[in-house]
Amino acid sequence: xxxxxxxxxxxxxxxxxxxxxxxxxxxGDYTTDELFNRAHIERKSGIDLYGSIIQGxxxxxxxxxxxxxxxxxxAIFVECPEETFYRKRFAGGYRLQAASAQLRKIxxxxxxxxxxxxxxxxxxxxxxxxxxxxxxxxKFVLEGKQEIIFSNSEGxxxxxxxxVGFKKSDE
Numbered sequence: 001x002x003x004x005x006x007x008x009x010x011x012x013x014x015x016x017x018x019x020x021x022x023x024x025x026x027x028g029d030y031t032t033d034e035l036f037n038r039a040h041i042e043r044k045s046g047i048d049l050y051g052s053i054i055q056g057x058x059x060x061x062x063x064x065x066x067x068x069x070x071x072x073x074x075a076i077f078v079e080c081p082e083e084t085f086y087r088k089r090f091a092g093g094y095r096l097q098a099a100s101a102q103l104r105k106i107x108x109x110x111x112x113x114x115x116x117x118x119x120x121x122x123x124x125x126x127x128x129x130x131x132x133x134x135x136x137x138x139k140f141v142l143e144g145k146q147e148i149i150f151s152n153s154e155g156x157x158x159x160x161x162x163x164v165g166f167k168k169s170d171e
Contacts, residue, residue: 003036005029012043012128027067028074032135039073039138041131046080046090053106054098064114073138075117077127082120 002018004011005025012030013020025031028040042063044052052060067074080090086100087093110116119134121127137147 001033003031003033008043012124012131027063027070027072030131032139035073035135035138035142037070037072038142039135040067040075041134042074042076043127044076044078046078046085046088047092049076049078049085050088050090050093050096050098050103053103053110054096064110064116068114073142074114075119075134077119077121077131077134079121079124079127081122082118085120 002013002020003023003025004013004015004020005028006022007024008029011020015022021033025040027042029043030041031037031039064074078085084090085093086103088096088098088100088103107118111118117134119127119130121130140147
């Protein structure tokens with residue numbers, strides 16, 4: 001079952017329609033019941049990520065460091081493609097000052113310094129699919145098994161349906 005932080009403002013899975021658990025998470029916005037306090041995901045829109053690495057860098061870095069200190073597998077999922085982010089072509093990005101090269105350097109430094117996964121997503125549906133795949137792979141890695149890769153979208157859809165089913169009353 002997917003666990004969503006109670007402070008998540010725009011949950012990917014609406015608790016009114018999906019079997020998810022709302023719970024305060026100290027790090028990240030999403031995890032699963034099997035990966036709670038072992039592997040968490042932080043979801044960011046393009047503008048959120050920009051704000052986190054430019055204006056709120058200390059707070060964002062502190063959250064990442066807490067995850068590292070707790071030995072969490074931690075990933076940042078971004079709700080826009082990578083080049084869209086660097087070129088600031090996401091909603092609200094046109095007015096932002098940081099240069100593309102600066103953004104690239106900050107992300108590269110964070111990946112290297114904190115061993116973070118940054119997962120760039122086309123849209124919310126793509127993000128849901130990639131999160132489910134990441135959770136499956138995180139579980140395999142934490143169990144000492146080899147990562148798996150779903151080579152088609154049907155495999156992703158089946159995995160997502162299994163992890164987050166519709167509530168019985170809505171089927």
